[in-house]
Amino acid sequence: MRRAKAYLLVLMGVASVLLGGCSGSSKANMEEAAEQPAVVDYTCISNPESDKQIYVILKNYHGAYWEKVIDGITEAAKKLDEAVYLGGIDNETDISGQIDLMNQAMEQGADGILLAPADSNSLADSCQKVREKDIPVVLIDSSINSSEFDACYMTDNIDAGEMAAKEMLELLYDAGNSPTDPLEVGIQLSSDSSQAMVNRVSGFLNFWAGNAPEQWEIVQDIRVNGGDTKKAQSDASALLRENADIKGFFGCNNTSTVGIVNTLLKEERTDVVLVGFDLADETKQMLQNPEYHAVTVLQKQDQMGYLGMLSLNSLIKGEKSEQKYFDTGVIMVDSDYLMENAVS
Known part of the structure; x- marks a missing residue:
């Protein structure tokens, strides 16, 4: 009891x-972010001449974690035909900045959006608006409190x-x-x-x-x-x-x-x-x-980015999946793991 x-x-x-x-x-933090927006504008990282466009919207650019996410996205981008535009926010409390980037992606003719949502509630409406335009949305790192997305790759x-x-x-x-x-x-x-x-x-x-x-x-x-x-x-x-x-x-x-x-x-x-x-x-x-x-x-955040991009590519090509959530898994790391795997 x-x-x-x-x-x-x-x-x-x-x-x-x-x-x-x-x-x-x-x-x-929200008030500070509102005073000091931290939007990282879109940069094309692959196939700028393509008439198909994927927009990637991250919720942070700081540290090793997000560097690995970007590594996975970049690796997948090499295998795709679409132009890939990478953007996001540099402060996880800048929700309005991420919403603005979602709107920009729609206005600029996105064929698919890969999103790491900074807010599980506030981004739900944006995802719904995107999908109402028949633009597929794949989430990575975190989900939203809504079913308005096509697939999600996360822990x-x-x-x-x-x-x-x-x-x-x-x-x-x-x-x-x-x-x-x-x-x-x-x-x-x-x-x-x-x-x-x-x-x-x-x-x-x-x-x-x-x-x-x-x-x-x-x-x-x-x-x-x-x-x-x-x-x-x-x-x-x-x-x-x-x-x-x-x-x-x-x-x-x-x-x-x-x-x-x-x-x-x-x-x-x-x-x-x-x-x-x-x-x-x-x-x-x-x-x-x-x-x-x-x-x-x-x-395995690199896998979130990599598999999320490949999934979005399939959705753009008209392929569908009944499964929405994909667990990318975790590893428990201690000193023994570092020695056994020669991590320095």
């Missing part, structure tokens, strides 16, 4: 936090969140924490309006509520950094100052993870374990340091 109540309370709590905006940071984020919670518990035990002592885990994410982020947190909390000791809690102040590594680092430092019992951090995306890593390394907090997402150089540094306890959930 206690487990059932804990599960409901935790999920209700995170739902209210995510929908309301964590720590007020989402609203602040099964609920499952990945549950995997992360399982790893968190194992790391906390390995670090010598007692199940009878008070303990807290802090959570950071890049966006409170991304279905991918919400699902990762929900999966994490679902597993945690059913498996964590009674004395181990989640810090209710879930932080949102808007994809800004410096803010993620500042938030991690603040959470450590404000919550003396923190012994673990869950970083739900690459920028959150890098910010947390930078804080833990700078403050030499070897007593705090980390479960993160993706594999930036900073994260590798922590994984390779035997004084720290850390793992990271590595997504």
